[in-house]
Amino acid sequence: MNSAQENPVIHITPHDLPLHCAGPKNETWNGHPRVFLPIQSNSRIECPYCGSVYQLDGEAGGHH
Known part of the structure; x- marks a missing residue:
């Protein structure tokens, strides 16, 4: 079992x-x-910084 806490996506x-x-x-006051x-x-x-995982569902288009 993995003891490391995983962040939800x-x-x-x-x-x-x-x-x-x-x-x-x-x-x-305590965020990054x-x-x-x-x-x-x-x-x-x-x-x-914090390990949060983001999933983009779609096309990024003109954004960077």
């Missing part, structure tokens, strides 16, 4: 772009800096 749509993360459920994540169409990306 957060599903987003092209409407949610550009994608940024400021930490999962953190108050402003807002970082923009360069997600590709129909793919996943992990936040380097």
Whole structure:
């Protein structure tokens, strides 16, 4: 059994772009800096600060 806690995948749509993360459920005073994540169409990306995993369901279009 894996003892490491895994973060659930957060599903987003092209409407949610550009994608940024400021930490999962953190108050402003204890969250990490807002970082923009360069997600590709129909793919996943992990936040380097907190490990949140985002899944883009759709085409990224003109967003970076």
